[in-house]
Amino acid sequence: MEPFVTHRGRLALLDWTDVNTDLIIPARYLKRIERTGFGPLLFADKRYAPGGAPEIDDPERHGPENPEFPLNDPALKDATILVVGRNFGCGSSREHAVWAVQQAGFRAVIAPVPGEGFADIFESNAFNNGLLVIELPQADWEMIAKASHTAPGRAEATIDLRQQKITIEPVDGIPAASLAFQVPESQRHRLLHGLDAIAETMAHEPEIDRYERSAPEWSLPSGVA
Amino acid sequence: MPQTLFQKVWDRHVIRAAEGATLLFIDRHLIHEVTSPQAFDGLRLAGRKVRRPELTYATVDHNVPTENQLDIRDPLSRRQVEVLRANCREFGVSLLDIQSGRQGIVHVIGPELGLTLPGLTIVCGDSHTSTHGAFGALAFGIGTSEVEHVLATQTLWQGARPKSLGIEVTGTLGSGLEPKDIILAIIRKIGTGGATGQVIEYYGPAIEALSMEGRMTICNMSIEAGARAGMIAPDDVTFDYIARGSRPYAPKGATLDAAIRDWKTLRTDDSSAFDRRITIDAGSLVPQVTWGTTPAMTVDITGVVPNPEDVPFASPDDARRALEYMGLTPGTPVEQIPVDLVFIGSCTNGRIEDLRTAASIFRGRKTAPGVRAMIVPGSEQVRMQAEAEGLDRIFTQAGAEWRQSGCSMCLGMNPDKLTPKQRSASTSNRNFEGRQGPGGRTHLVSPAMAAAAAVTGHFTDVRHLV
Ligand code: SF4
Numbered sequence: 001m002e003p004f005v006t007h008r009g010r011l012a013l014l015d016w017t018d019v020n021t022d023l024i025i026p027a028r029y030l031k032r033i034e035r036t037g038f039g040p041l042l043f044a045d046k047r048y049a050p051g052g053a054p055e056i057d058d059p060e061r062h063g064p065e066n067p068e069f070p071l072n073d074p075a076l077k078d079a080t081i082l083v084v085g086r087n088f089g090c091g092s093s094r095e096h097a098v099w100a101v102q103q104a105g106f107r108a109v110i111a112p113v114p115g116e117g118f119a120d121i122f123e124s125n126a127f128n129n130g131l132l133v134i135e136l137p138q139a140d141w142e143m144i145a146k147a148s149h150t151a152p153g154r155a156e157a158t159i160d161l162r163q164q165k166i167t168i169e170p171v172d173g174i175p176a177a178s179l180a181f182q183v184p185e186s187q188r189h190r191l192l193h194g195l196d197a198i199a200e201t202m203a204h205e206p207e208i209d210r211y212e213r214s215a216p217e218w219s220l221p222s223g224v225a
Numbered sequence: 226m227p228q229t230l231f232q233k234v235w236d237r238h239v240i241r242a243a244e245g246a247t248l249l250f251i252d253r254h255l256i257h258e259v260t261s262p263q264a265f266d267g268l269r270l271a272g273r274k275v276r277r278p279e280l281t282y283a284t285v286d287h288n289v290p291t292e293n294q295l296d297i298r299d300p301l302s303r304r305q306v307e308v309l310r311a312n313c314r315e316f317g318v319s320l321l322d323i324q325s326g327r328q329g330i331v332h333v334i335g336p337e338l339g340l341t342l343p344g345l346t347i348v349c350g351d352s353h354t355s356t357h358g359a360f361g362a363l364a365f366g367i368g369t370s371e372v373e374h375v376l377a378t379q380t381l382w383q384g385a386r387p388k389s390l391g392i393e394v395t396g397t398l399g400s401g402l403e404p405k406d407i408i409l410a411i412i413r414k415i416g417t418g419g420a421t422g423q424v425i426e427y428y429g430p431a432i433e434a435l436s437m438e439g440r441m442t443i444c445n446m447s448i449e450a451g452a453r454a455g456m457i458a459p460d461d462v463t464f465d466y467i468a469r470g471s472r473p474y475a476p477k478g479a480t481l482d483a484a485i486r487d488w489k490t491l492r493t494d495d496s497s498a499f500d501r502r503i504t505i506d507a508g509s510l511v512p513q514v515t516w517g518t519t520p521a522m523t524v525d526i527t528g529v530v531p532n533p534e535d536v537p538f539a540s541p542d543d544a545r546r547a548l549e550y551m552g553l554t555p556g557t558p559v560e561q562i563p564v565d566l567v568f569i570g571s572c573t574n575g576r577i578e579d580l581r582t583a584a585s586i587f588r589g590r591k592t593a594p595g596v597r598a599m600i601v602p603g604s605e606q607v608r609m610q611a612e613a614e615g616l617d618r619i620f621t622q623a624g625a626e627w628r629q630s631g632c633s634m635c636l637g638m639n640p641d642k643l644t645p646k647q648r649s650a651s652t653s654n655r656n657f658e659g660r661q662g663p664g665g666r667t668h669l670v671s672p673a674m675a676a677a678a679a680v681t682g683h684f685t686d687v688r689h690l691v
Binding site for chain 2: 016017018020022023026027028030031032033034035045050053056057086087090091092093094095096098115116119120121124125128129184185186197198201202204207208211212215216217218219220221222223
C-alpha cells in the first residue's frame with residue numbers, strides 16, 4: 001500500500017448527501033475480476049450522457065459526458081481531493097467503489113461530520129487501500145466546500161496526516177485556513193507507513209492459535225471438527 | 226456492569242486489543258463470486274493459504290440467471306462464476322454450487338445450512354451480512370481486502386468496540402402488516418445514517434413474536450440505517466429453528482444441548498447497558514412504501530408524495546433530485562402510483578414465509594393487465610419447499626412468473642433488470658438510483674404489499690385485501 005504522509009492538491013466538490021456505492025460504481029461493473037480499470041467507471045451512470053457509459057470489459061471507451069454532472073467541470077480535471085456530503089459510500093460493501101475513487105485520481109475524500117461522514121464499510125475499505133477519508137465538523141467542512149465551490153479548479157489544500165491538519169490555500173478573496181482533523185490512531189499509523197495488514201496480523205499468530213484451541217466444540221461446523 | 230448481547234459476543238472474540246484497534250476472531254466466513262476474486266488473487270500473489278477452509282463457505286448468487294440457472298449467457302458473469310469455482314478448488318473451500326440443491330443467496334443459505342448460530346462472528350463480502358444477526362450472531366459486511374485478510378488469518382481488525390443502539394419494538398403488528406414495515410418505519414425514523422458506527426439490538430414484544438424469517442428481514446436492513454450490525458437475542462424460536470429441519474452444519478445431540486445452555490446467556494442484562502435507546506410501537510404502524518431514492522424516503526400507504534421541503538434527512542435539492550428521478554409529483558396519493566413490475570425475492574424477503582404471505586394475496590386473483598410479477602425464491606431449498614406446498618401453482622395461476630433462486634432483480638447484475646423509467650414494487654432492500662437497472666424506479670415494500678400492487682396495478686393498502 002502506498003503510504004500517505006502529506007498531499008497537496010486541487011479540490012473538487014460533489015455536494016450530495018447519501019451518495020451510495022451503487023452510484024459510485026454501478027453493479028454491472030462488478031463483473032470485473034481485476035482490481036484495476038475502475039477509474040473511468042466512477043459515477044458511470046451520472047457522468048456520461050445516456051447510453052455513453054463504457055462497456056464492462058472496455059472501460060476506457062465511452063460516449064459523451066453529461067455536462068450537468070458536477071465533477072465533469074473541465075476545471076476539475078486534475079483534482080485530487082474530493083469534498084462530498086454526509087454518509088458518503090453508504091449501501092453495498094463493494095470495495096470497487098474505493099478503487100474507482102482512487103483510480104480516478106483522488107487521494108483523499110472529505111465529508112461532514114465526525115461519525116457521520118462516511119458509511120462504516122466504505123471507511124474501512126478506504127483505509128485498507130490508502131485512500132484517506134476525513135470527517136470535519138460542519139463549520140470546517142463548509143469552509144472547504146465554499147473554497148471548492150467559489151474557485152473550481154483553483155482551490156487547493158494541503159493535507160498533513162502527521163499533524164492531522166488541512167491547510168486551505170487562499171483563493172479569490174477566501175483567506176487561508178487551517179483545519180484540524182482526526183483519524184483513528186491505528187489507521188493513521190498504517191497509512192503513514194503503508195503497512196500490509198495481513199503481514200502485521202501474522203505476527204500475532206501464536207495468539208490466534210491460542211484462541212482457536214479454546215473455541216467451544218459447538219462453534220465449529222458439525223461434521224468437520 | 227450490565228452488558229448488552231453485542232458486547233458479550235464481541236468480548237468473546239477479542240484476540241488482542243490495543244490503542245483503539247481490536248483483533249477479532251471470525252467463526253464463519255461466507256463468500257460469493259462478486260467480491261472474492263481479487264482477494265484470492267491477493268493470496269496467490271503473496272503465496273498465502275486459506276487458514277481455516279472448514280470455516281469458509283461459498284456460493285454463487287449475484288450473477289446467476291433465475292430463468293435457467295444453467296444458462297449463464299453473459300460471458301463476464303460466466304467467468305466470474307467459473308473463477309469462484311476454480312478458487313474454491315485451489316484453496317479447498319466448500320462451494321454450494323448450482324445443482325447442489327443447496328445453492329441460494331448467501332444470507333438465505335447460511336441459516337438454512339446451520340452455519341449461522343448464536344454467539345458467532347460471521348462476515349461476508351456483502352453488506353447484508355447483518356441478516357445473520359437475527360440469531361444473536363455478530364455479523365457484518367466487509368470489503369474485499371478484508372475478505373483476503375479473513376481468508377489468510379481467520380481474524381479481522383476493527384476499531385474500538387462500537388456503541389450499541391437498543392431499538393425496542395412494542396405492541397403487536399396489525400393484520401396485513403409485516404416485519405418489513407417495522408424496519409422501514411425504523412429507517413424512516415432514524416435516517417440512513419442514524420446508526421452509523423453502531424450495532425443495533427432489536428428487542429421487545431413485537432420482536433419476540435416474530436419467526437426467524439421475520440427477524441432476518443429486520444436485521445437484514447440494519448445496514449440501510451448505516452448500522453455496523455443488527456442483532457436479536459436468541460430464544461426458543463431460534464433454538465427450534467436450528468434444531469429442526471435439515472441443517473447439516475448445525476450442532477446436534479449433546480453438543481447442541483451444551484450450545485443451548487451457552488446461548489441462553491446471550492441476552493442484554495439490562496436495557497440501561499445500551500449507549501442509546503429508541504422505541505417504536507408496532508401496533509400503530511400502517512404499511513410502508515418508499516417514494517424516493519433512499520430507504521429513509523418512506524411514507525405510509527395512506528399518505529402522499531411529500532414536498533421536497535418536508536423530507537427529513539435530505540436537503541430540498543437532494544429531495545428534488547429524488548422526485549425527478551422517480552418521476553413523481555408532490556401531493557400525489559401513494560395509492561395512485563401505478564406499477565409496471567413486481568419483484569418478490571432477495572435476501573430481505575425471499576424466504577418461505579414471505580412466499581406464503583405473497584401467495585395468500587395472489588390466491589384466487591390475477592395480476593393486473595400490463596403488470597409483470599416475478600417471484601424469486603431466495604434459495605433452492607426455499608424453491609423446493611414452496612413447490613412442495615403448491616405455492617408455485619398459486620403464483621403461476623395468478624399470471625406471475627415462478628423462477629429459480631438468486632439475487633435476481635435486487636441488483637442490476639444478472640439478466641433480471643428494470644428498463645429506464647420502469648417502476649417496480651420490490652421486496653428487496655435498496656431503492657437507490659439504478660439499483661435494479663439504470664433509470665429504473667424502485668419502491669420498497671413488504672411481500673404482501675408487493676402482491677397487492679401486482680393484483681391491482683398500483684400501490685394498494687393490503688389491509689383491504691386480507
Ligand atoms: S439479494 Fe440483493 S442485497 Fe441480498 S445479497 Fe443479493 S444482491 Fe445483495
